[in-house]
Amino acid sequence: MTLPLHPETALCSNLDRKDGHLRFAGQDTLKLAQTYGTPLYLMDEDRIRHNCRLYRDAFAECLPQGSMVLYASKAAAFRQMCRIVGEEGLGLDVVSPGEIYTAQTAGFPMEKVYYHGNNKTDEDIAFAMDAGVGCFVVDGVEELLALEAEAARRDLRQKVLLRITPGIDPHTYAAVSTGQVDSKFGVSIETGQAEPFVGLALAQPHLDVAGFHCHVGSQVFWEDVFERSVIVMMAFIRTIHDRWGYLPEELDLGGGYGVRYVESDPEIHIPRKIANLAETLYAISKRLDLPVPKILMEPGRSIVADAGMTLYTVGSVKEITGYKRYVSVDGGMTDNPRYALYGSQYTCFNAGRMEEPADVAFDLVGRCCESGDVIQPEVPFPAATKRGDVIAVCTTGAYNFSMASAYNRLLRPPVVMLRGGDAYVAVERETLQDMARLDR
Numbered sequence: 001m002t003l004p005l006h007p008e009t010a011l012c013s014n015l016d017r018k019d020g021h022l023r024f025a026g027q028d029t030l031k032l033a034q035t036y037g038t039p040l041y042l043m044d045e046d047r048i049r050h051n052c053r054l055y056r057d058a059f060a061e062c063l064p065q066g067s068m069v070l071y072a073s074k075a076a077a078f079r080q081m082c083r084i085v086g087e088e089g090l091g092l093d094v095v096s097p098g099e100i101y102t103a104q105t106a107g108f109p110m111e112k113v114y115y116h117g118n119n120k121t122d123e124d125i126a127f128a129m130d131a132g133v134g135c136f137v138v139d140g141v142e143e144l145l146a147l148e149a150e151a152a153r154r155d156l157r158q159k160v161l162l163r164i165t166p167g168i169d170p171h172t173y174a175a176v177s178t179g180q181v182d183s184k185f186g187v188s189i190e191t192g193q194a195e196p197f198v199g200l201a202l203a204q205p206h207l208d209v210a211g212f213h214c215h216v217g218s219q220v221f222w223e224d225v226f227e228r229s230v231i232v233m234m235a236f237i238r239t240i241h242d243r244w245g246y247l248p249e250e251l252d253l254g255g256g257y258g259v260r261y262v263e264s265d266p267e268i269h270i271p272r273k274i275a276n277l278a279e280t281l282y283a284i285s286k287r288l289d290l291p292v293p294k295i296l297m298e299p300g301r302s303i304v305a306d307a308g309m310t311l312y313t314v315g316s317v318k319e320i321t322g323y324k325r326y327v328s329v330d331g332g333m334t335d336n337p338r339y340a341l342y343g344s345q346y347t348c349f350n351a352g353r354m355e356e357p358a359d360v361a362f363d364l365v366g367r368c369c370e371s372g373d374v375i376q377p378e379v380p381f382p383a384a385t386k387r388g389d390v391i392a393v394c395t396t397g398a399y400n401f402s403m404a405s406a407y408n409r410l411l412r413p414p415v416v417m418l419r420g421g422d423a424y425v426a427v428e429r430e431t432l433q434d435m436a437r438l439d440r
């Protein structure tokens with residue numbers, strides 16, 4: 001097992017090294033660990049903005065006017081993230097009152113917020129309407145009727161999209177596949193349930209059906225998954241038009257582009273992908289004699305994943321003679337549950353020993369009281385790795401902070417943003433008092 005000694009050529013342009021130290025966004029990771037303590041989430045603001053612009057510019061170039069990129073805030077939701085994506089002109093995909101509240105209190109334009117989820121309670125619906133959420137993505141008949149009732153009570157017409165299950169397998173891991181027929185999300189085309197669902201929605205006097213939504217999966221590398229979605233959804237639109245005389249203004253294709261966690265992951269060229277998608281969209285619209293709808297997409301991971309890094313401090317190095325070696329750090333499955341949940345791969349470095357060959361395999365484990373608390377197995381680190389060293393785990397910007405837990409009553413790390421050579425705290429480190437705040 002060999003590790004690239006030049007991380008700057010390996011994963012992302014925001015990684016390099018100087019004087020034997022790993023740098024992130026041009027800053028010395030050891031200094032950052034010293035200044036802010038560990039465990040520590042770092043986020044490269046310039047990279048987030050770069051990723052937003054990749055989508056935004058490709059959309060402006062290739063897709064109909066009014067098409068919009070929504071950042072899927074589930075990937076990493078805190079106020080500064082909402083401000084950054086808002087400044088970049090993106091809309092927002094939210095899934096809970098918590099994400100709505102975060103956006104609202106960050107001053108995000110609520111008319112650009114799309115509210116998803118397969119179980120919105122009556123309270124959630126009222127909360128979202130109070131907050132002025134622009135659009136609800138309706139997951140099924142019960143929600144549709146609950147929305148109609150609440151909109152009628154308020155005497156308003158609520159914009160909605162209808163979530164449709166296109167029956168596409170995204171070829172990713174099961175926990176994040178949603179496009180297949182038996183998904184818990186949306187209403188299926190294949191079973192014949194989607195057509196009457198649309199008819200029912202169109203008959204609601206207080207709902208303004210702007211179009212359809214589908215989302216096939218996450219961490220998807222499969223070649224033409226969005227093109228397939230467009231083909232299936234445009235054929236569905238043709239059927240719906242023939243049956244109900246309705247034409248949608250918007251077609252939301254969800255999120256899902258995969259990112260590189262390890263060198264062997266392929267690289268997705270977002271502008272090229274969007275250009276291909278646009279080509280398919282225009283061709284199929286012409287073939288089916290349909291107007292081209294505005295396209296929405298909801299990237300989460302591909303906006304923030306490579307803008308993130310987690311730093312830890314080694315507490316112990318243990319060798320079980322003849323078996324294996326462990327490096328234990330001061331975080332774990334609480335700040336990054338993705339290996340424990342999905343077996344996800346990560347690229348890891350001993351941040352202060354970048355000149356030493358990384359040729360000994362260690363399991364990188366956390367400090368939680370269970371053996372499943374593995375951040376990454378079989379990581380090549382330098383043989384001299386020891387207590388006090390700083391370990392960097394790359395590409396942790398998506399679904400790490402947002403999936404962090406309080407297991408073992410460990411405290412959540414802060415988020416420090418890096419911007420043009422400066423650093424600032426975007427989310428404070430949790431304190432013992434924060435942790436016990438709700439205890440009686």
Ligand code: LLP
Nearest residue numbers: 072215218219254255256298299300301399
């Ligand atoms: N839109 C909808 C409706 C979604 O369900 C998701 C992700 C997205 C957009 C954003 O997808 P992305 O571009 O980030 O792939 N916790 C898992 C990922 C769960 C994704 C759930 N839905 C993980 O850590 O891999």
